[in-house]
Amino acid sequence: MSVQNDQAMAGAGRTIISVDAMGGDRGPAAVVAGISDSAVVNPEIGFILHGPKDELELLVAKRKPLAGRVEIRDATDVVTMDDKPSQVMRHGKKTSMWSALNAVRDGEADVCVSCGNTGALMALSMIRLRKLPGVNRPAIAILWPSRNPQGFNVMLDVGADIRADEQDLLQYALMGTSYARNGLNLDCPRIGLLNVGTEEHKGRAELKAAHDLIADAAPKAQFDFVGFVEGGDIPGDVCDVIVTDGFTGNIALKTGEGTASLIGDLMRQAFRYSFLSKIAALLAMTSLNRLKKRIDPRRVNGGVFLGLNGTVVKSHGSADATGVSAAVKLAFQLSQSGFSEKLAARVASATAQAKNADTE
Numbered sequence: 473m474s475v476q477n478d479q480a481m482a483g484a485g486r487t488i489i490s491v492d493a494m495g496g497d498r499g500p501a502a503v504v505a506g507i508s509d510s511a512v513v514n515p516e517i518g519f520i521l522h523g524p525k526d527e528l529e530l531l532v533a534k535r536k537p538l539a540g541r542v543e544i545r546d547a548t549d550v551v552t553m554d555d556k557p558s559q560v561m562r563h564g565k566k567t568s569m570w571s572a573l574n575a576v577r578d579g580e581a582d583v584c585v586s587c588g589n590t591g592a593l594m595a596l597s598m599i600r601l602r603k604l605p606g607v608n609r610p611a612i613a614i615l616w617p618s619r620n621p622q623g624f625n626v627m628l629d630v631g632a633d634i635r636a637d638e639q640d641l642l643q644y645a646l647m648g649t650s651y652a653r654n655g656l657n658l659d660c661p662r663i664g665l666l667n668v669g670t671e672e673h674k675g676r677a678e679l680k681a682a683h684d685l686i687a688d689a690a691p692k693a694q695f696d697f698v699g700f701v702e703g704g705d706i707p708g709d710v711c712d713v714i715v716t717d718g719f720t721g722n723i724a725l726k727t728g729e730g731t732a733s734l735i736g737d738l739m740r741q742a743f744r745y746s747f748l749s750k751i752a753a754l755l756a757m758t759s760l761n762r763l764k765k766r767i768d769p770r771r772v773n774g775g776v777f778l779g780l781n782g783t784v785v786k787s788h789g790s791a792d793a794t795g796v797s798a799a800v801k802l803a804f805q806l807s808q809s810g811f812s813e814k815l816a817a818r819v820a821s822a823t824a825q826a827k828n829a830d831t832e
Contacts, residue, residue: 486518486541487807489800490581492572493523494550495588497790500524501531503587506796507542508535510804513797517804520575522547522568547571551588553789557595569593573600576782583803585774587787587796594632594777601782604819609633609640610779612718612786613651614725615802619709622656627706629718630725630775636717638681641665643819645686647778648713649695650818654809655776655802656712660694664701664711666720675700686715693818774799776806779819783812 491507493500500523507519518541521528525546532538547568551560564570569588575581577600586593594610603610613628628648629636636644645663652661665683667675672683683700690697698711706714706724716724743753777784783806787799806812 486516487804488518488520488575488581489803489807490520490572490575490584491522491800492568492584492586492588493521493528494547494568495552495586495789496787496796497553497587498792500528502792503796504528504531504535504538505793506791507800508537509793509797510800511535511537511541514801514804517541517800519543520545520572520581522571522575523550524548545571545575551592553589555589555592557589557591560589560592561595561599564592564596569596570600573597573782573784576784577601582807583783583785585785585787585796585799585803587789587791587799589789590631590775590786593784593786597777597780597782597784601780601784604779604781604816606819607643607779609636609643610777611644611647612721612775613648613778614775615655616706616714616728618707620712622658622712624656625706625708625712625714626652626656626661627714627716627721627724628778629716629721631718631722632777634717634719634722636678638678638685641678641682641715641717642685642689643779644715645695645697645713646689646693646818647815648715649693650811650815651776651778652713654806654811654814658712660696661713662696662698662711663690663713663715664698664705666706666714666716666724667700667702670700670702672700682715774802776802778815781812781816783807 491503493503496503510517520543522545525544528544532542547566549566551564551567551569569586572584572586573596576584610632611629612632613626614630615624616627618625626648628644649661649663652658663686665679665686667679687697701710701714705711743749775786785799785803788795
């Protein structure tokens with residue numbers, strides 16, 4: 473089938489994901505392989521792929537599952553990991569990232585997925601999609617493997633903005649609640665506020681103020697506030713959503729990823745230590761593979777930008793086909809749940825309640 477026919481059929485009765493094919497460490501080949509894997513698993517997804525047309529046509533043509541599923545939008549420029557957000561905002565109109573966001577802004581796609589520069593993606597997202605009314609600072613939310621029955625906890629912010637005052641943290645709690653409901657199917661999520669201890673007298677002034685604001689909002693917003701939580705609770709079962717500022721959240725995220733990688737390396741070394749340990753590894757292969765999948769960051773790849781007029785999923789810059797496929801799966805799930813509309817309604821309701829409280 474020709475690319476022209478593919479473009480005509482890409483959106484036929486499907487959920488459309490707008491994908492920035494450029495900007496990731498592994499190049500467009502990994503992105504195309506990832507969306508191809510998604511196409512095999514889910515026939516309800518169509519794609520708008522953004523990047524150099526000639527290069528993408530060759531890659532897509534090699535993937536039979538993408539026949540009739542992809543429209544290619546020519547974008548000659550690329551946002552690199554070294555580009556400053558301010559430069560991209562001024563000179564990025566011809567980039568694949570800009571084009572991918574425009575497809576969501578114009579209503580042609582439901583969600584945008586990109587492996588590109590996080591700072592640039594957030595800056596362009598705020599320009600092209602705009603913040604929801606009442607949102608001061610958008611946040612990036614991620615799924616963290618946990619002991620909870622759902623298998624994951626939500627944590628935000630993990631790097632959209634290094635600062636957050638008490639009002640911002642309250643908004644993060646509300647947005648995290650909506651994400652947990654729609655992404656993890658939790659009717660009444662438990663919210664925890666990350667601090668250096670669980671005692672109410674500990675922490676910075678804005679954390680103490682946020683504690684009271686979130687506690688007051690819990691009954692109307694229909695979530696359970698468990699109070700302060702510590703770093704050890706991020707993968708635990710004390711809460712379902714961990715709220716923090718972007719500086720702390722990003723450090724926790726990178727620390728967790730590095731620790732998971734270290735554990736994997738140490739286990740491989742241990743099982744290669746002797747002939748008996750190699751036999752033990754063979755006997756435990758099934759369990760080891762299950763553990764590998766459980767802590768593999770590629771399989772929970774995808775930070776969601778919250779607080780915008782549209783949904784953006786940020787895939788890890790080093791994502792391979794497995795990671796890209798996971799990000800697309802998350803994007804599809806959020807689109808199917810009507811997440812953007814529900815989040816906008818929640819923020820609008822909270823803003824209205826705050827205004828009413830100020831006038832009373």
